[in-house]
Amino acid sequence: MTEWPKIEQPREKLRALGAAALNDAELLAIFLRVGVKGKSAVALAQDLLHHFGSLPRLLACTPEELTRIHGMGISKWSQIQAAYELVKRSLEEKLSENxxxxxxxxxxxxxxxxxxxxxxxxxxxxxxxxxxxxxxxxxxxxxxxxxxxxxxxxxxxxxxxxxxxxxxxxxxxxxxxxxxxxxxxxxxxxxxxxxxxxxxxxxxxxxxxxxxxxxxxxxxxxxxxxx
Structure with missing residues (x-):
């Protein structure tokens, strides 16, 4: 992924264009940080989305389901779950304020x-x-x-x-x-x-x-x- 033009790298793209400009795989790749041998983080993210069928299904997966996939460990599952929980808490806080x-x-x-x-x-x-x-x-x-x-x-x-x-x-x-x-x-x-x-x-x-x-x-x- 480091061989891509900087604007096509997820982190650089996010900095330049904002998070909304990234697709699901690119956003997920930022959490994955690295791919596996022969596969970039974005390609690995695309494989994950294809494996689970949708982003909601990926977010609902158990640690056991995710860690069966090559290159995915409990720390990756934890990072994804923590980010998702922050989103839910942010939305709940908005409802408590307005x-x-x-x-x-x-x-x-x-x-x-x-x-x-x-x-x-x-x-x-x-x-x-x-x-x-x-x-x-x-x-x-x-x-x-x-x-x-x-x-x-x-x-x-x-x-x-x-x-x-x-x-x-x-x-x-x-x-x-x-x-x-x-x-x-x-x-x-x-x-x-x-x-x-x-x-x-x-x-x-x-x-x-x-x-x-x-x-x-x-x-x-x-x-x-x-x-």
Missing amino acids: SIFSSPRCVREFLQAKCGKLPHEVFLCLHLDSRLHLIECQELFRGSLTHTAVYPREILKEALSRNASALIVAHNHPSGNPLPSEADQELTNMLSKALQLVDIPLLDHCIVSGSGFFSFSDAGLMNNDIN
Whole structure:
């Protein structure tokens, strides 16, 4: 890679043009730093993306899966995971500083980063204060590939314990299809009615997949009025 023109080397390209100008393989190559015999860091990164099929799948891989690949050790896996965790924490901090209505894109990116790549279902609650800033993102339930048991009583209890003024709930579809099922719609209606009893509006129910996102609010399927 050092034989390439400097502007084509990932680090130099990043300095000259900014991170957005780099493709996935080039960004990944910066973390890998070096390739293996006969293969540059960029070529190795391309092989990794091809092996796992997508960037989300690579980010979700276990240490065992990554270290089976020639040239990849536990330190490389750790570096990638640490960088990804920083991204998630940065997005969460933005939500705690600004109203969720001022950064809907950030909400989507945060939820996709938080659970979009998981191989199992999780159910998240975003507890919001009176200014609609994030108090805490809490994982309440975890399930199998196709089902998560959700208990409204637990959701109400946790929201009240945090003095939440509003709530957004979210879960992921590991199958890849973010469209809501009939059970998802029934759960949304049930939660909305239950939360109304304690004056905590349910602002949205988001369904996330590795490459997709569905918002009940955006689809006009619930009332977002906090008053």
